[in-house]
Amino acid sequence: SQQGEEDPQALSIQEGENATMNCSYKTSINNLQWYRQNSGRGLVHLILIRSNEREKHSGRLRVTLDTSKKSSSLLITASRAADTASYFCATDSDINNDMRFGAGTRLTVKP
Amino acid sequence: DVKVTQSSRYLVKRTGEKVFLECVQDMDHENMFWYRQDPGLGLRLIYFSYDVKMKEKGDIPEGYSVSREKKERFSLILESASTNQTSMYLCASSLTGIHTEAFFGQGTRLTVV
Secondary structure, X not given: OOXXXXXXXXXXXXXXXXXXXXXXXXXXXXXXXXXXXXOOOOEEEEEEEEOOOOEEEEOOEEEXXXXXXXXXXXXEOOOOHHHOEEEXXXXXXXXXXXXXXXXXXXXXXXX | OOOEEEXXXXXXXXXXXXXXEEEEEOOOOOEEEEEEEEOOOEEEEEEEEOOOOOOEEOOOOOOXXXXXXXXXXXXXXXXXXXXXXXXXXXXXXXXXXXXXXXXXXOOEXXXXX
């Protein structure tokens, strides 16, 4: 079964605005990762947050993790048209090496 | 740079054919994964492998098998292709360890007619 569930399914904003996407998961994890996918392409890794971390930054990205609620959020600040893509969270269980994804959030940034 | 290469970008096969999707990575990664991606369903794990000749079923292994004879190559096999296997197939690899990212191939869009 899918581990992560993102919401919203789709998000449309104007350039310069912030975009927030959420991810919830079901079981204990080692890490939670966020990936980006441009239309019809492979996924590219954005950021990894460990289960003992609460917040992490990378450029315009800010990720939070709340293990008590089994949820994470990805914030993209000062969005650009080039940020238009699908964003997925992925979790790996603390039992084996597998990695499972949610259904993703489709972000559209209008110029 | 890590490179994960899938043998075909687009593939059209007939119902009942045996189909091989190949994936090669060049960074000596232990873990390799096959996913299929369908609209609204995200990525679903078909199989993964954590070592040569080792494989584990994911969430949707039915109708698929895999082969990992060499560390760098992970093949997905559709024993008898069906139209409901029309999808985007994504291969990924990662190092063993609990804090590692995955690297993806560009995807193979398979159409079964």
